[in-house]
Amino acid sequence: MSFPSDIEIAQINEHDKMKNINEIAAKLGLTSDDVEQYGHFKAKIASSGIRKAMKNDDGKLILVTSINPTPAGEGKSTLAIGLADSLQAIGKKSILALREPSLGPVMGMKGGATGGGYAQVVPMEDINLHFTGDMHALTSATNTLAALIDNHLHQGNQLNIDPRRIIWKRALDINDRALRNITIGLGGPANSIPRQDHFEITVASELMAVLCLSQDLDDLKERIANILIAYTYDKKPIYVRDLHVEGAITMLLKDALKPNLVQTLENTPAIIHGGPFANIAHGCNSILATKLAMKLGDYTITEAGFGADLGGEKFMDIVAPKLDHAPNAIVIVATIRALKYNGGQALKNLENEDLNALNLGFKNLKRHVQNMRYYHVPVVVAINKFATDTDNEIKLLETLCDELGVEVQVADIHHHGSKGGIELAKMVVKAADKDANYTRLYEDAQPTIEKIDTIASEIYGANNVGYSPKAQRQLQTLKDNVWDDLPVCIAKTQYSLSDDPKKLGSPRDFTLHVKELVPKLGAGFIVVLTGSILTMPGLPKEPAALNMDVDNDGRISGLF
Known part of the structure; x- marks a missing residue:
């Protein structure tokens, strides 16, 4: 019997197990007056609820990031959602803070951002489509x-x-x-x-x-x-x-500023708000959502977009200083198939056992672990288990992590929900209790060119940064207008530590090619466009939209 699709699981469980959003709010200490309902299962947290929550002390913050993925993604959102459910299952007051999905990947290739299998936020159709507008x-x-x-x-x-x-x-x-x-x-x-x-x-x-x-x-x-x-x-x-x-x-965005409250399949509260891409923006949900979650729960699970070289770095260098609260622990999601892909195995063969490719691809995970350790925060590796993973591959990956000196735990959350992440949840609790001494990679006062050089060398492994004539002129414009003291948000491919998506694994001694610098003075950072990155993606030859439909009763099919 084949495993049901994400939407089939969501639709069955939505009808059987979803609680009225007021019940979810009550778990967080909020009343019906503190939320603005959008039907029975969605709400925005009202100004009164935000003010009430901000009087509380902060709980622990767990950042979930990942290695460089395959084009299909590696289930980072699924693991983040499942981890929150698993923490709830072991008696912790957990809460999620996640990004909102964009119709681009929903209708394209990557999919939505509501998790998968038995680790999803619901109502998944609403969240992936128009949500609260x-x-x-x-x-x-x-x-x-x-x-x-x-x-x-x-x-x-x-x-x-x-x-x-x-x-x-x-x-x-x-x-x-x-x-x-x-x-x-x-x-x-x-x-x-x-x-x-x-x-x-x-x-x-x-x-x-x-x-x-x-x-x-x-x-x-x-x-x-x-x-x-x-x-x-x-x-x-x-x-x-x-x-x-x-x-x-501002008037047009007054309601959009209020964070959205939903739940997981296991009724763990989830605040979903904001959704900048990490390869072309800073890749994290809103500051307000994360702050609220920390005030309302003992353990907040938040996710940074794409790999640790993108969303992870941006969270630590752009978001954490504005939160005034660095993560208490970082979870790096790895999959055996993505490591084999980074080790040279062809996409079409990833379901086949290949210990040599896994061993070679481990360099990618090793680099991400080392990079996140730059920030002096405890790091845990979560192996997101796929059905095609073999015992030999799992054993080899665990051995390689042990040799690296990083704690590692297999999680089978997609198929088993919270039950598949209990040991990971226990490991994360222990990691979050350890001493952390958050250290930023650079200071805002450094010149823009120095900040770019630091990220390029320390995080990506580049030995040189090349600037187009346009970018060189823009560097001077930043200096002339005294915009040189802002953090940098580097836009690059998610498939490689370099700016070339074909350079897999752990590339070293390459040139990072900067083609343009765009001052985002409202956001408070400089966007650095590298390689062939585009801020308007295109749809693939066979977009996911081809498989989507809705019947006369409004029941959606084909949405993953």
């Missing part, structure tokens, strides 16, 4: 700002904006390569000023980062006001505050 609000706010910029040009351009130097992009929450580079304003004077424009996926928009880093509405408004949108003809910066529309944009 946060993505729509962000998309609308992004495009409203774009429309206001173009209207300013059309109405006389009092700010002297150079149409060739508008850096604000429109957004859409779906992969659409046809919109990467477009021409707008055609059709004569009645249709505004013709110019080149661009779209990026909503989760790469600066407004997504701003939302995820804001503490409250006043902070959100101030950050929006500080967003750099363009330069004048004499190359002076223009900000949102120069248009006097920060209030209007």
Whole structure:
């Protein structure tokens, strides 16, 4: 008998086991007045609930990250969800803080962000699709700002904006390569000023980062006001505050700023809020969601996007300083199939035992363990078990981890839910009780070029950073405008420690190619675009959307 699909498991369990969201809120000490319900099983945490929670002490924070994945992903979200369920199963008051899914990967290839098997957040269809409307609000706010910029040009351009130097992009929450580079304003004077424009996926928009880093509405408004949108003809910066529309944009996001409350299949509370990609943005759920979770639970499980070289590094160097609370422990998710892939085994053969490829690919896990140890926080390796893993492969991986001196535990959460992660949960509790001495990789006061060099050498293994002529000019612009004291958010491929997705395993002594630097002054960091990374992905030849359907009763099929 074949194992049921994720949506089949979710639909069966949703009807049998889901609790009214007020019951989930009550587990956290919140009343029905502290949440704003979106039906029976979803809610936003209201301002009263946020204020009440912030009076509590912080619980422990566990960061879940991973090795470099295969193109299909390695179940990091599944393991994070299952770990929270397993902690609950051993009597701990656990809570999840996760990112919201984007329609790009949902309709594309990677899938959603609600876990899998018997470790899922529910209602999974709602969360993976429109949820509570946060993505729509962000998309609308992004495009409203774009429309206001173009209207300013059309109405006389009092700010002297150079149409060739508008850096604000429109957004859409779906992969659409046809919109990467477009021409707008055609059709004569009645249709505004013709110019080149661009779209990026909503989760790469600066407004997504701003939302995820804001503490409250006043902070959100101030950050929006500080967003750099363009330069004048004499190359002076223009900000949102120069248009006097920060209030209007904040208004569109007032509800989106409130974190969303749902539950797992085992009724563990989950706060799901914000969803920047880690390969083109900073890759972590909102600051507000993580802070709330720490105030409401004894153990908060949060997830950083993609591998530890991307989401993990960004959490530790960008997010943790703003949280004023570094993780008490870091869990690095590894799969035997991804390690074999990093060791040279072909994708089509990953189900076959290959101890040599596993041994070679272990270098990838070793590098990620060493990288996370730079931050002086306890590290645990979780082996996310797949049905095709053999006893010989598991034994070899455990031996290699023992030789490295890192604690390791196999978890079979996908098939068994919390029961498959009990020993991992116990190991994580012990790790979180150890002394941690969080140390950041760099300081903001360092020049941008030094921060990039540090990440490139210490985390990626590069021995050189090469800058395009455009990036060299932009480095000077950062200095001229005194924007040099911000953290850096490096956009690169998730498939390699380098900026070349074909360099698998543990590459060393390569050049990191920087093609562009984009000041995100509302978010408070500099985005560094490397290699061939794009902020608007494309759909694959056979997108997941081909398998999706809905019947006359509204029952969805094919959603994973």
